[in-house]
Amino acid sequence: MRQPVQVPVMWRRLIALPAALALLVALATSARAELMIRVTKGAGEAVPVAVVPFGQSGDLPAGDNVSNIIRNNLEMTGEFDPLAADRMLSLPTSGDDVFFRDWRMLGQRYLLVGNVSREGDRVRARYELFDVNGERRLLGESSSTSVNNIRSLAHHISDKVYEALTGEPGVFSTKLAYVTVDDQGGKPRYRLQVSDVDGRRASVRLESREPILSPDWSPDGKRLAYVSFESGKPQIFVHELASGKRSAVASFPGLNSAPDWSPDGRSLLVTLSRSGNAEVYKLDIDSRSLTRLTDHWGIDTEGAWHPDGEGLAFTSDRSGGPQIYIKDSENASPRRVTFGGRYNAGARFSPDGEYLYYVHQREGAFHIARMELDTGNEQVLTRTGMDESPSIAPNGRMLIYATRQGNDSVLTVISADGGAAYTLPAARGDVREPAWSPILR
């Protein structure tokens, strides 16, 4: 049986610390920097599922409750409608105690039961997932983790349950990178942070008085590329998360921006203006060699690899305003794909390459839209009005974007077809520039 993830090693800014101290730092940082989750609305057709409070035995740390975390995870997808515990007729903790009739009466389709116990310095969860109507066990597993890592255990179980119910991999063990901005002594403080997808366990990876932009995950989830103005000019950095080591990979005169990691992890699409105006280049990370992929006097920026690693999308204002163009290969001629409205920009492909997600202006407001590339059908996904930076979950089922709530900038997660799911306002200040990690192995 696969064991859940090990304790993630935490680092404070760029300095590696011994693990014990690092954990303390991470906990302190979490209390300060965490996002607060707020579920705004479930999708209309959410599947009823009962997550029965897990039985607990032995000395377990207070706070992180495995079954609560699983229930919240399922709810935040918008695809499931978990039953409130106070409506349950019985609270079984193993399959032997389940009476399917009780759960059918409550209209539940699926049922998760389990128990958590302390085993030395580890915590073990045994859990079973049932199809209520078929009276059939879908999962029966046991997983353990160190006692400090209960949230990872809960996310791991959530992934297993999600995959059993939908056939798609769960993304609850993935991470978010984002940038927070708050005011410190009258000056802005930019912080690049990494957290769980529910906003918990946030850790600061870079802090600067100057803007930090456009974080993007390497395909193996071990590195981030981003733009930092720390030198007074934009530079692109590649930052190894485990060690905190980083290097400036693009510091040309003018713009160095919009990094997008290639699917093979070897290169970045970047925007440089070393030729005099903004063009998209492929930058080989090891050799630092450049291949120019666009050539126009207008603005060309926001290159995004197609998941096949051959083609790319980018934003260009060559037609007069920003629109999205696709090159089917590095040498192909660009073709314009967006025609609805005067402002379409910031494209990202879905993981299967079938959809394009982007920022779309309609009646003065900016929304996230998606286009089915085969048909050209365009659908506006969001009802908020200052939306940008869409980033798609690695299973293609959800996306996160930045929007406004009053004067604050917040992150919102929606299902890929547009049902609202949850908002992550920063505890303090603005949060923006979300980037959803790949599935971490």
Added chain:
Amino acid sequence: MNIMMKKTAFALILSLGLVAGCSTTGEEPMTDEEMSAVDQEGGASVYGSDDDGGISSDELRERERREAEARGEGGDEASLRRITTFYFDFDTSEIKMESRDVLAAHARYLASNPNVNVRLEGHTDERGTKEYNLALGERRANAVQRFLVVNGADRGQIETVSYGEEKPAAMGSNESAWAQNRRVELIFR
């Protein structure tokens, strides 16, 4: 006449053209058409302005009134050069007519003070994507740079940087704030 003087004279003529109508020197003022040609020769990209790009803010009007006052002081170079922020319409990098005589004064100052350097910071409002706005802010800064060079400044005196929408001058999500944020700032050092 050395090159510097020629440049200065050219800038002077140009600036007189820019304030065509205010000119009382008897020199032949350039027309707006000729100005456009010079601007394009400089390479500034000119785009149609968006319908929601107009200036509506009282604050901005007040600022422009003060700027007009400064301009009205008989072309006093020092008072012209007190204006160091120049505004743009939405999604354009076209230098506005009302900015041009002041920018020409800055160009003259740079031309006659070769040891002075200036940093041009390009900014946008918050609308649209951050990365596109970085490129747009750079294009605004480049447009101002070209204008200064065409009018006598040396390329080596000028440094440009774009912050896109990252450093707004005014907070808020309304046309007043947006109009104040679409700008290039000249920072002399």
